[in-house]
Amino acid sequence: MGDILYSKFPDLTLSQHIFHLTNPSSSQIVQNASLKFLQTAIEEKEMAPLYRYLAHPTEGILNMLGEGTSAQPTADSYGMTAIRRTPSNATNLLATRRPSLTVSLPWDEALYEKLVKANEAELEAIKKEEEEAVEKAGDTEVQSAKGKRAEFWTRVGHKDKGIAEYETLFEKTSILGTKIDIVLAIIRTGLFFGDKLLVKKTIDRASALVESGGDWDRRNRLKAYQGLHLLTVRSYSLAAPLLLDSLSTFTSYELCNYSSLVVYAVLAGSVSLKRVDFKTKVVDAPEIKAILGDSSDKLAALSGALSAGPSAGDEDMPDAGTTTSATPRPAAVNLTTLGQSTAEEQDAESAIDFSSLADLVGSLYTGTYTKFFDSLGTVETNFLSQDRYLYEHRHWFIREMRLRGYQQLLQSYRVVGLRSMAKDFGVTIDFLDKDLSNFIATDRVPCTIDRVNEVIETNRPGDKNRQYADVVKQGDQLITKLQKYGQSVRLRGSERG
Known part of the structure; x- marks a missing residue:
């Protein structure tokens, strides 16, 4: 069905930099780098609407004075309409609803006027091209000219007008592949501005189009889009299989880089998959071993010697208590698309240290719980608190992973010493008692705590007893x-x- 269209804009890396400006967990160095990246992008791509949406003295979401202003768009003296602000979308684009900025995006009226004039000139050129295409060219040229208008509004960061132009383009397009590309562009626009409802509705729409005859490439691209959306709405159990399946066929670099996909897939699989599936799809997956494994694992994965399966090296897994080296892992590499990503993308991925993620996976599977808790804290610092899609649910993820560790240990014993279990996890007795009590009260862990005798007694009723209790x-x-x-x-x- 041809090459993928309309995949260049919006630039989702820009939304991550906007997130860093308001993220209290981001370092000063990261925030300064993000500010520089954002200012450069606004000037080079002439993003007048986005600049106003972010930094305007009274309407900008980065400006505290703009909080609570009218939700209706207003036009400036040049006729440029501001993007409609909604509190929920602003919250999802930023790290917090009321950001306390240590690094701010300054408002420059002269710069804004310059960008507006550049936008007006570009729109006039696009309009002239459309008129000439209607008079002298065919339908293909007309659609190409209209596509430039849609890409223009998406590039400069105007959500409403960009989506409206894509919808107009969609109605006048008869090619299925092009329709799917347009819908994917709308999904990315929703992801950029944190509009989860728009993303959900548009993904359902894209699924229907793909099922009606979409090609293999677009079908696989949509799988990654679906997985990322499910991650943002905390449906990790549904996101995990989609993200893990996308590892071997990933080409959606307009959505995220491959390193980010690996992080999302591993985290989703770790918190949601059963132990057998966790072993097969995460611990033994060749694409993941090539990144999180040791040197021999990487070499074997690159040569195709690794295979993932229920018995793939299970007998060779180290016992609980065995430690592994926590040396930094190299950047992620998509084994099936080597040479397709740009050198710039590969350089951007090379700075990521996957060691804490590898420790989290290995320690959870081997039952090295002290290391598991340590690596969980590092993963929160390095990944959960630094990614705009993971940040909102970071506390939930940490709580669910603690629960997973407790369940995994308790299911092997009838009675466990409270002091012994606290030592295994590297926490105090009081912390373990309080933490487990919360899970027991919500029926997440079937056990009782005898604090006097300092023991934990598990209670695993059979199926018949459980059915009787439910009745x-x-x-x-x-x-x-x-x-x-x-x-x-x-x-x-x-x-x-």
Whole structure:
């Protein structure tokens, strides 16, 4: 169906830099670098609407004075309409709703006027090209000219007009592949501005188009889009298989780089997959071993010697307590697309240290719980707190991973010493008691804590006992509802008498 169209804009790396400006976990060096990147991008790409949306003294989301202003767009003296602000979208684009900026994006009225004039001149040139295409050329040239208008608004960062132009282009396009490319561009626009509802609706729309006859490449691209969206709405169990499947066929560099995809896939798989699937799809996956494994694993993965499966080296896994070297891992490499990514993309990925992620995976599977908790804290610092898609759910992820560790240890024993378990996890007895109590109260861990004797007794009822307990619980709820209904009927009958 031809090359992928409309994939250059919006630049999602720019939204990550905007996130860093308001992220209290980002270092001063990172924030300064992000500010420089953002200012350069705004000037080079002439992004007047985005500049106003971010930094305007009264309407910009980075300016505290803009909080609570009218949600209706307003036009400036040049006729440029500001992007409509909504609190939910602003929150998802930024790290916090009310950012406390140590590095701010200054407002320069002269720069804004210069960018607006450049935008008006470019729009006039596009309009002239459209008119000439209508008069002298065919439908293909007309569609190409209209596509430039849609890409223009997406490039300069105007969400509403960009989507409106893409919708117009979609209605006048008959080629299925082009329709899918347009919808994918709308999805990325929603991801850029943190509009989860728009992303969900548009992904459903793209799925229907792909199922109606989309080619293999676009089908695989959509899989990565779906996985990333599910990650942003905390559906890790649904995101994990999509992201893990995308590792071997990933080409959606307009969505994220391959290193980020590896991080998303490993984290989603670690928190949601059952132990057997975790072993097969994460611990033994060739694409992941090529990045998180030791030197021999990387060499074997690159040569194709590694294979993932239920029995792929399971007998060779080290026992609990065995430690592995925490040397920095090199950058991620997509084994199936070597040579397709640009040198700039590969250089950008080379700075990532995957050692804490590798330690998290290895220690969870081998049951090295002290190391597991240590690496979990490092992963939070290095990955969860630094990524705009992971930041919102970082506390939930850490809590679920602690629960996963507790469940994995307790399922092997009938009675466990409280002091011994606290030592295994490298925490105090009081912390373990409080943390486990919260999970016990919500029926997440089937055990009881005897603090006097300092033991934890697990309680794993059989299927029949569990079914019986469910029937009793649901029966009690039904009887309560019937009693309330009966009382209501009797009251109404007495009123009628």
